[in-house]
Amino acid sequence: MDNSSAFQKRYREFESQQTQLGAAIEGIAEPEERHWYATLLLGRLILIYLLQKRGFIDDGDDWYLQNKLGQSQQRGPDRFYQQFLRALFFQGLCLPVSERPEPMHLLVGRVPYLASSLFWPHELEEKHAEIRIADSVFETLLDWFSETAWSLSESPDAGEINLPQLAQIFEQFTWQFMRGQPLKAFYTQPEAIAALWHRAIAAFILQRVNQQFQTPFTAMAEVLAALDDDLCVYLTQELLPQLALLDPACGTGSGLLAALRSLMALYQPIVAYAQKARSPQLKAWIKTLGSDPAMIQYGLKKCLLSQCLYGTDRSEIAVEIARLQLLLSLIASAPSASIIEPLPHLEFNLLAGEALVGLVSVDEAGFDETPPLSSLRRRRSPVVLQGNLLQPLAAETYRTILAEKNISLEHYRSQSELMAEGSIPDYVRVESLRDRIDELNQQAQAKLDQLLLNDFSQKHGIRYRVMQGNRQKRLLDKADIASLAPIHWGFQFQQILTKQGGFAIILTRPPWGAVGPTAVGFCQEYGALLASENITLREFLRQKKECLKNSAIATAWQKYESRFTYVNEYLRLSQQYAYQNAGKSFRKRLRLELLYLERCFDLLRSGGFCTLLLPAHTPDNPDAQPVLKALQQQTQLDSVVIYTNNPAWFVGLKPNFQFCLLTFQKLSSPDRNLEPG
Structure with a gap:
């Protein structure tokens, strides 16, 4: 991490505010849930405060939150959270101005319609209806806000908490308090990770352009110098919708932020050309981004966020922070408050769950084969086969759910004109679509978890073992599978995996060990x-x-x-x-980094590029040889490079720390027909 005294001071202040906020929460008994809610609440307030500093709240009121706290205290003690903040979160920021009742206008003032999942009632708020927080902790928090220099700038500045420094604070906080590594926290420099994304994105674009136009380009500079209408139409209309980027261990989103910056840098010259072009297709595309240069830059970033960036992480808190940071980056590009109404929906782009456990594809015929009896007899304990009769129903339901979900998700993300028909307000239609998608996801998750349970218990005969006492065994049940929070890639990212053949680019620093x-x-x-x-x-x-x-x-x-x-x-x-x-x-x-390596290969499309940051010993690790051999046969293994750390890579690690950078391009997508070993 940044060891400068200024940064460490700010980090300790952030840590202290989060701890105090958590200690002040009443109505949530479980410590983990209280910690989670304190982090969520602090993130919400940081976003609102940065909007306030930008002049986007209540006609430019620089002291909006402080003034509202004072007004609340005039009405009575300890009402700020219960009466004001909850109304601001769930109604003020989630209802269009025209739909807010007059008492709401008087209470919250003029605030933008964000419609972001960050401000929807959270599962913890639905579970604990009687949350109470005293005003005193908000007084301390808002004093810290006002005493600290804050900015939405994306350029590093040691004199303030800006977006790069906030990202660093969040990443250190996540490592220290959620990954339990107070002595081993380190931060990947955004410039270093952005360079990796830039290289991979440029390589993918070059490959596709050369394939499409039979050109010999060797660098993006050559592509940009040769821009014409046909090339620009291809880059914006055909290639961009297929440019799906994934970080399967995204954490708090530092890698995705770097990817967003790289995409912006690559596509800004393309946008500049399109603005002057005569092509009707390009004119129409520019119109979707905005009506003036400032709005076009915002529209481009919003388009890239919605269409191109995807991430997963085991930690729900980390994923929520990642969504927050991506939205803050977007808000930083907004020329006015009105343009951010509403913010893009990222809750289906960034998912919390276990990336290594889940179905990459769904066998619609049914998972109805059972292990041969000979293999069962070799086991010490009898195996009970579960769920055969559910298979055909599950597969049929899966197809129906998938079709409806894809249509609903397309409308939800685009908020298309189709939704404007009829007398029902747009925001109600959006909420209805969101609720329906959630319902479909829950139905599918339950069915797919059942199929995964069958895979565990029926195909492999796996049972649950208690690791203490007499080490009893029992059958696995749905709750055991649900506790893993499996990501069923074949359902959640079906359009990418089926229509595009997989993700175009995967770049990640997976967990090691x-x-x-x-x-x-x-x-x-x-x-x-x-x-x-x-x-x-x-x-x-x-x-x-x-x-x-x-x-x-x-x-x-x-x-x-x-x-x-x-x-x-x-x-x-x-x-x-x-x-x-x-x-x-x-x-x-088994080693986590090798499992992630194999998972990334499966999720990558033909011609796609993948880069992983791995332990330095990976190339020489005997356990890694089978998967490395498979990569050599099925990919263009561009590089396996050992680097010695320097401040350009990881802050917080010793200069002699070494790591491996493995990069490959997938050549084809054959069935797994290589003999492991």
């Missing part, structure tokens, strides 16, 4: 519980055995540890990770 229960992983999930028991992260990492004498911590550890029994077994047996086992019946613990 062995799959299995670790003190660090436990801290990631139960850091707030540790805090509630007055156990610091440092204490747990260094004195785990002693800490487990605490009954609450011991119960949580048993639940956490036992989950890995069936996850590990599935990752070993699944054909999705055929190159991890090297043809052996038994092996050492």
Whole structure:
């Protein structure tokens, strides 16, 4: 991380404000949930404050939140959260101005219609209807806001909290409090990660342009110098909609922010040409972006956010922060408050869940094959086969759900003219579409989780084992699968995987290390519980055995540890990770970075480019050889380079720290017909 005294001071202040806010929350008993809600609430208030600083709130009121707090206190004590903020979040910012009742106008003033999922009632707010927070903590927070220099600038400046520094604060906060690594936090320099994205995006565009026009371009500068109407139409109408970029371990979004900056840099010259072109197609495309240069830049960034950027992460808090940061980057480009009404919907582009567990494709015939009896007899415990009769129904329902979801999602993202028909207000139609998509997703998730359960228990005979005491075994159930939060790629990203053949570019710094229960992983999930028991992260990492004498911590550890029994077994047996086992019946613990490598290959389209930041020992690791061999046969392995760290890459790590940068282009998408090993 940035070790400058100014940054560390601001980080400690941020950390303190989040902690104080969490401690002041009443009505949420669970420490993890209280910590999560405090982070969500702080993110909401930061966005509103930055809108306030930009002059986009209540006709440019620079002291909007402070003034509203004062007005609330005149009406009575401790009403700011319950009566004002909740109304501002759920109605003021989520209703068009014309639809707000007069009392709402008087209460919240003139605020923009954001319609962002960040301000919809959160699952924690629906679960805990009686949340209360005293005014005093907001007084302290708003004092900190006003005493600190804030900016929506995307250029680094040590004298203020701007978007790059806020991204760094969020990433350090995530590593320290959610990934449980207070001593190992590090930050990827945005310039370094942007260079990697830029290289991959440029390579993909070059390949597609040369293929389309039979040209010999070797650099993007040559493409931009040769722009004409036909080339520009291709780049904007055909290529851009297929430029799907993925970070499957996106964290708080620093990689996606870098990708957005790279896309903007590449497409701005194309937009400049299109603005002067006579082509009706280009004129129509420019019109969709905006009516003047400032609006066009905003429209371009909004288009790229909605159409091109995708991410997943196991942490729901991290994904919410990633959405927040991408929206802040968009707001930074807005010339006026009216243009941001409404903000784009990113809740279906960035998903929280387990990237490694889930169905990449759905067998619509049904998952109805059972393991041969001979394999069952070799197992020590009997295996109960589950769910055969549900298979045909699940597959049929899947097709129906998928078709309706894709249509609804297209309308929801575009908010097309189709929605303007009739007497129902647009925002009601948008909310109706969103609710229907959520309902379809829940239906599909339940069915797909059932199919995945069948894959675990029926195909592989995997059971749940309690890792303490007499180590009892039992059948897996739907709750066990749901606790993994699997991302079913074949459903959630069906249009990309089916129509485009996969993601065009994947770039990620995946988690490193062995799959299995670790003190660090436990801290990631139960850091707030540790805090509630007055156990610091440092204490747990260094004195785990002693800490487990605490009954609450011991119960949580048993639940956490036992989950890995069936996850590990599935990752070993699944054909999705055929190159991890090297043809052996038994092996050492699987490694996360190698699993992500194989997953990325499967999600990449033919001709797509992938870059992963991996441990330096990866090329020489015997466990990595099967998957590296497969890559050599099925990809153009551009480079496997070992770098020694310097400030241009990772801040917070020693200069002699080494890492591996692996880059490849997928040549084809064959079935898995190579013999692992």
